[in-house]
Amino acid sequence: MTLNLDSIIFISFLLASVVIGLFSSYGVRTIKEYAIGNKNFTTATIAATIVATWASGNVFFGMVEETYKNGLYQILGDCADVICMFSIGIILAPRMGEFLDKLSIAEAMGDLYGTGARAITAITGLTMSVGVIAAQLQVSGLIFSYCFNCPTEYGIIAGGVIMGLYSTLGGVRSVTFTDVIQLITFATMLPTLAFFIFDKMHVSSILSHPEVTQRFFNFHEVFDFTRPKSLYYLCLFLFNGIPGFGPAFFQRVAISKDTRQITKSFVIAGFIWFFIIISIDFISILTFSAHPNLVPINVVKFIIFDQSYPGLRGFILAGIMAMIMSTADSYTNSASVLFVHDLCKPLGMKIKKELLITRIISAILVLGAIGLSLASNIGTGKISLMQFLIAAHMFYMPVVTVPFLLAVFGFRSSTKAVLIGMAAGAITVFTWEQFLQIEHIPGIIPGMVANMVFLFASHYLLRQEGGWIGIKDQAPLIAIKQERSARIKKFIKSIKEFNFSKFMEKNSPNNELMYIYTGLFACISLYANMATVNHYIKLNLSELFQIITPSVLFSATALLSYPLWLEPWKRCEVIAHIVWNIVSFYGLIFIGFLFAIISSFSTFQVMILMINLIMIAVLVRWQWALTMIILGAVFSVNFANIYLPGSLNLEAISLRLQLIYILLFIGSLLIIFIKPKQERQSLVEEKVLHLGTRLVAQEKQVLDALSLKSEFIRNMQHEYHTPMTGIMAMSQMLYDSHDNLSDKEKKEAAEVIFKSFVRLESFDSNLASLAKLNKNEFQLKPEDINFSELLQERIKTCRKLYEEEDSTRGFIVNLPDEEIRIWGDKYYLQQMLDNLIINAIMYCEHGLIEITLERLGNRFLRLYVRDSGIGIPPSELLEVFGEFMVSSKTRTPSGGRGIGLALCKKVVTAHQGNILAESDGESWTLFTVTLPLR
Template sequence: MLGLNIDMLILVLFLGINLVIGLFSSRRVTSLQDYAIGRKDFSTATLTASIVVSWVGSWYVFETLGHTYTDGLYFIIAITGACTCLVIVGLLAVRMQEFLKNISVAEAMGGIYGKTAQTITAISGVLSVLTIVAMEFHVISRIISLIFNTESIWTPVIAAVVVIVYSVSGGIRAVTFTDVIQFFTFGTFIPILALVIWNQLKDPNQVITLLNTHPNFSWSHVIGWDPKFLDALAMMLWFLIPAMDPVIFQRISMARDIQQIKESFSYAGLISLVVCLFLAWIAILLLANNPNLEADKLVEHIIYNYTSAGLRGLIGIGVLALAMSTADSYLNASAVLLTNDIAKPLGIKFKNEVLAARVFCGLSGIFALLIALQFKGILSLLQFANSLYMPVVTVPLLMAIFGFRSSTLAVLIGMAGGLGTTLGWPFIIKESHGILPGIMANLIGLLGSHYILKQPGGWVGIREPEPLLEARENRRKAWNQFKKDFKEFSLVQYLQKSLPNQDYLLTIFGIYVIAATYASFYTVPEEIQANYAKLYHIIGQSVLFISTGLLTYPLWPPIFKNKWFITWAWPLSVFYVLFAVGTWLVLMSGFHTFQTMIFLLNVVMGFLLLPWHLVSIMVIIGVTTATYIFKIYAQVPILPDDFGTLRFKILYGLLLASNFIALFKYQQAQGKLVSHNQALNILQAKRTINLREALQHRERFMHTLAINCVEGFNWLYQQSKILWTSFKPTEITSSYKDLINEAVLLLAKQQQASEYLAQTIFPFKNYLRLNVEKVNLANFLNTALENLDKINIQAQPKITLQQLTHYQELEIDPVQIQKLLYNTLQTIQAKNHANKLITLLVKDATLVYEMPFIPNYNKEISAIQFILTTIEQPAKGTTNNHDALETVHIFLPKHIENVPSEENQRIIEAHYGYASCETENKDITQIYIIPVALRKIRPTIIDESKKVLDEVV
């Protein structure tokens, strides 16, 4: 009775938490869009959790356990297709920009093929959705009956009512946030269940025996042309095809942007694969422990034989979490389809669409509950649900995603062919489903009717290709960069970059080598030392030599500290000590736990010291080579038996994998910090050079001013006094000509001094000195975007480049223009709270300069403009004319936030360009225009004075 109370308490608490969170999330629902897809403010982690628990239904638990138990690898191969499907959806995200504004899959189909296709898609989706909800309610009924050993109809009804209530009231926000709770609940249930069954195995080695002897787990036996393997491939293909069902499409519409879709679905696919493998592993443990169980009653066997009070309740809510998360997602999708895509096209209008959606959601739940109370199967019900949707909707939708558009007539013909084939296929071939034949019939009907009836459209491409073009461009850049790195790769340079920055790191590593190696020696029994005396002696002497060298590295003579020596000595020492010696000690000890853990610690140390690429190669080569040498030395054909134990393969393997993942993320973060540090060091070095040049210019200026200008004006003053003295007694008529000549000479001297003073003072005005270069525009833009991750911009902006100019080269200061782009991105991203995609549009323009000495005349100069905007489709119109900036010499920002914009103003003025900023709603657009040929615009005195100063410096 106490156990029942504990389990019931756990169930009631779980249902109560879900109900409270669901009702609490319902307060912000004000429109049908809020009810359907929210406000696109979900985090990637939240969206990933929602995708996983919506995709991995409770049927995964029953079907994966049962079919893995009976079919082994046949079903594991098939079920991996369902997990890979999510990754494929993430890869297709770059083609789905146009669908992010739709709230349902039927609305997307209606936007392409009209109201008829929209209504048919909605009806097909509702029937499929209700079938899946009924299946989940059936699982709820079954699992509660097993947990509490009761056949009462009211317990599953109460659980279903809880799902219906928060789905009705809260909409997609309630569904999503309860999905997160259910995700963690199920994530806790799976490891606990696996651990409980593992602990009750009498001999863990029987699992290895099973995997080595059972034909269903032998790849050589499974893979072949027998009907069972072909059926598994057919099922995998069925799972692999992205059905784009209403819930999956809804999750796509909930995302902020394409990048979030790609990340969330990719993560969800990986997590789903881990869940499936965990469930398959549980089935394998059950098979190893008892091969005579009934496959469809494995869950009952687990509950009755492996659980106790409390644990039974945890397992129950784990399965209920999957069932409820799938049911609430599909109920919400059904309500949206009924309200938005069936009622609206039929002319039925609602004063309050949210209230109508809630009513439809409640009716859908009640209808699905009635079906669940009458239906007993699971996989057959899933096949029936997919047969109502995939052969009807999936084909035209996927074709539209890939860029094929046709007429409504062709689509309707394909839908009719797919549905008819699916429904009639079981009568042609008994005991088979017609999903794949129906999909093929829809495809043939769509393409055949399009080309035979000569319908408009065809392979016209997607409507918003910018993300796809950006993805292709990124792949092209990555491939070109890979080829460049491969051609320019130098092993010596790579190893030199891997050297420690500080000498004391080698000393610390030497201390670790002594501690780890001699701790291993201390735990090796004396009989093993005697059996492997020679190898034991070699290891001891060599490690002592290497560790001593590392400890005394700061005292090494310069000839050994030379780069060429330490470049090779350092990685070879790490390779030998950590992986070769570590492997020998593990093999000598017969895979003793202590030795194995030290070896894993060596691997961790390797990842901390060297790049992960190099360490991975070292581990593979080191373990393989050391094992081969040990076999030859010990004269044993095979390794010790403990090498094949489950303990080593699973426990140590998981530990090593987790260490690798953690260190990989660490090295990624470290690499980013190093990149930032290098960029800051380069910037600081440039500023130091500029400061030194400024000081040299000032010193030269003061010296020149003292010698040439001051003395010249002194001489002018003295000569003026002499002339004045001689002028008094002189007749004006007799010496006027000579005086005029003297005055002209004096004025010429003063003019020369003034010109020299102007040239000398010019570099010290508050203007920006440019190092003008002729650069390739495409290479400049690629370099600027590749170095963006080195700039501290939070959050990192997502940028797409549209290069629409015909100019290939520019005369600019590349460093300053790159700084201008970075400052602009930083300014835009600070106000880009929704993290919208930023478009960098580069196109032709014209700059207009006034000619003050020629009345009513403006000079037009060829220019190029950089437009950075958060608008989804920036204007790509014709070339615009812009007035050049008026000269401003003082840049004193009032606040630190204005420094980037003021700095951009200086850069644009120095380039004799134009700048503007526009704000529309929450979108920001900044435009910068600079001349193509800068040297033709600015005075030649600037370049000449720079040459003179460079020669002097």
């Protein structure tokens, strides 16, 4: 073995993975920590480990080889993986709340259908895991042989030892942490390799060859299901698209904190995986277009050694090895837990040191996978890597996936019916593969169908208990449905109440100087394009430039002269907004795209276009920026095709590639960077507006605070002194040490000041209102109020202002379909709702808050606010509505406030309603408010 740059990069990656993995495994003491950790993983970490587990080494080899060999057939099959991830995140995740505390898929099946189902799940999961690990080791043998020119068998053994080392000792924390590093490695490697190969070819020749078109764009052939090949890849599409919930992927669900994190993780993973499969398929297309006569099993080796250079070659080998290790360690970890936790326990074996035995089993599983990989013919031409992967899942999906997916959707049956279905699935697979041997239909799909048919038949024919009874934990699903319904209603309402003037205002600068700067920038952009465009293009299209130049300068001058506009024009702000949008669209987007097209996307024109688009993206909302950019691209292409025939010296397909690249780049920029920034800015503006409105109302009310009872003095010292101390201390620190503080420390100090201010302002508001309501001459200011809409608004505002970002509490809001309107004082009803909601948030840190609104006939409404928090002692339920009366469970040494519920009582009484408190004193509290509609 000779050391070179590539082998040094490869060895460094292996050492880094082992060291990082072992370091991150420190502190694992129980099998639960080994299996699912402490559920403190971030959403980004879980998404990374999902992709890293999915992107196995045999998947990379298989996708490259199969895409090179079968073209569009394989590409569509690869896209099913993305559909699978999105379906888990969007459809299945909200229904999986009851499985979050399970260590494995087998434990979940055991709780549903008994010990027999648990043992069967563990056995099929073990066989599948060993098969997947063996496939990874086979690929690792190839990688070691490529890197060190050694026999494949040595590479299999070396890869097994390295992977087994940190996955055996570390546990899931080690696996997830190294998965993040490995994802970064191969996600960087793939586009680098693709662009390197792409750079060596002429862009217009990539897709122009007839063989490329026939293999990668013949949709008619692919969707002709009379062909055996189309039928086979339809089965492959179903295999990839149906969530199998193998041991490793169920573990990714189990390590999540809640269903919302599962949803986010799988959706993010879906987008990342889509980017990865595009890169892999693009590499295959590029390789085929340049070298269409390669032997498919040698394609990856050809790409590594003939399509790259020293340094990049080592980086590619490390990236592929990262894919191998990330999948193998995940399956090793989950399979060892299956054996000890779900196979030994149901069989009655008593294990005292579960963690130690789990690690030993993990090592034995790796040794078994090494033996299977050495004995098999994977990747030699007799059986492809993709076929072996399907074979590894051959019994798991027909036996376990079907009943588990049905359980997730709410169908529950008896143990007898499920075991009959499992047996039918296994027998069907065995019969299909051993006797029927229909090559173009793998037995895995008929086996799943057989399981489902026999499960339903045995359930209904044998009259078993259960059926479509629904899921146990419906709170996350209900919350998502309510959020979706609220978004739809909000969207419909925004369309019905669309205001063109406000729309233009939101998507235009609010600074007079910005109008001048935009006009100046349009002039500079035009002059830059004119100065850098090819001289022959200007001669050939002289008439076009005679139109472009004055039209852009005229429109830009309209903005430059904005300070000189007539006052009536300035007062009608919508005119300025419309002019700004027209000039920006025409002078920066449309003209920018047009210059890029007529210059054949020369470097300077593309650079100027990018600067124009980024400037637009910064100045307007990202949705409107994306809309204008897409319209500008479409209009410029159509304009060039209609009015400038023959001016395009790029082939149509090349032009599309360039435009698609620019649109994808800008779209990604908008979504990844601009969108979050604008959302944060909108939230800040909403908070400022909310607090500003409340502060204005307090200016007069705070003057009446002197008439409160003597109890006020005791409470005031605590309620004013504590937040003021925070404000003064943090303000002093910022003043004295501003230049020496880090951004994080400044942000934390500002957060302390803001929260102290909110607490102080809330106390002031409640106090002033309570004082007013105690006056005999007090009068309400009633008006017609949409109480349903007001309740939704206050829930949203209070959650934004008082709920922590990492909160695990659940929220269920049950609103009637029809609007409930009430005649009352909006300000005081809003304060009453705020206090009830804020109390629920403050005293229910981890449980569930349920808010229900209903109409009682034609005369009353009823509001329920229930939380699973600390509760109120039953003996104090009548006292909590008294002024300055505080529950013993929330009382502090300094007294506590005792104002919020007293204010609620006063507001409800003033509206001729009533409020009632109920609690078991330990785990829940319910406030019931009844108000007359008139």
